[in-house]
Amino acid sequence: MNSFELNKLLGALLGTCLVLVAMHIAAGEIFTPEKPAKPGYEIAVKEEQPPAGGAPAAPAAVPIANLLASASPERGADVAKQCQACHNFQEGQGPKIGPDLYGTVGRKIASVSGFNYSAALKSKNGTWDFDTLNTWLAKPSAFAPGTAMTFAGLSNDKQRADVIAYLNTLSHNPAPLPKPQNANAEAPSPTGPGSGQPAGAPASPAPAGAAPAQSNGAPANH
Numbered sequence: 480m481n482s483f484e485l486n487k488l489l490g491a492l493l494g495t496c497l498v499l500v501a502m503h504i505a506a507g508e509i510f511t512p513e514k515p516a517k518p519g520y521e522i523a524v525k526e527e528q529p530p531a532g533g534a535p536a537a538p539a540a541v542p543i544a545n546l547l548a549s550a551s552p553e554r555g556a557d558v559a560k561q562c563q564a565c566h567n568f569q570e571g572q573g574p575k576i577g578p579d580l581y582g583t584v585g586r587k588i589a590s591v592s593g594f595n596y597s598a599a600l601k602s603k604n605g606t607w608d609f610d611t612l613n614t615w616l617a618k619p620s621a622f623a624p625g626t627a628m629t630f631a632g633l634s635n636d637k638q639r640a641d642v643i644a645y646l647n648t649l650s651h652n653p654a655p656l657p658k659p660q661n662a663n664a665e666a667p668s669p670t671g672p673g674s675g676q677p678a679g680a681p682a683s684p685a686p687a688g689a690a691p692a693q694s695n696g697a698p699a700n701h
């Protein structure tokens with residue numbers, strides 16, 4: 480008797496479940512959502528366009544000629560101290576871990592006789608001019624992948640230019656520095672006609688300075 484009641488109960492439960500499942504399937508068929516062709520919202524984002532002039536959009540590499548215009552060999556000698564672990568800079572001192580760097584500018588790449596260059600650097604044709612040195616020293620492993628110069632590079636434009644200016648002094652005939660490419664920046668020209676003070680400016684030393692110089696000079700001569 481008891482088990483019969485239980486069977487009825489379980490049967491009812493099972494029946495309910497079946498009905499629910501059937502309803503779920505039916506509902507699914509009736510209310511199938513229509514998937515949109517493009518998922519999600521379309522958000523119209525304008526791509527950042529570089530300014531009309533275009534030039535300074537990316538951190539454009541400054542031409543080495545422009546960098547060299549304000550480079551200092553003295554500062555370069557200081558920066559180049561980090562090279563001395565591997566390089567000699569004086570003439571005839573010979574190689575260390577890297578080849579002697581006296582007279583590098585204008586020298587053929589990988590051409591110090593007796594130095595065992597990597598195949599990577601040997602495969603580079605050409606001479607060390609300001610441009611090649613600039614790319615090389617920015618990241619040696621990018622200029623000559625596989626190079627034996629395990630030096631990360633000088634990512635600082637100014638320091639690199641200083642070092643190159645310094646390297647250029649290590650020669651009997653330093654190469655003339657290249658002319659900066661003055662595309663559209665006339666402002667920084669220090670000797671330009673625009674840099675002159677207005678003629679009547681009080682700072683102008685001509686009248687004030689000339690007089691005392693003469694009056695000082697006159698008594699001394701007499």
Ligand code: HEC
Pocket residue numbers: 558559561562563564565566576577578580583587588589590591595596597598599600601607616623625626627628629630633642
């Ligand atoms: C850890 C050692 C090491 C340091 C530091 C290092 N170099 Fe070098 N350098 C080398 C080696 C090794 C080579 C030869 C590379 C090859 O054969 O691939 C080399 C090659 C060169 C060359 C090419 C020379 C040639 O005859 O073709 C130049 C130029 C140069 N180094 C400049 C520098 C300067 C400038 C610095 C410092 C800013 C510097 N190196 C720092 C190890 C070094």
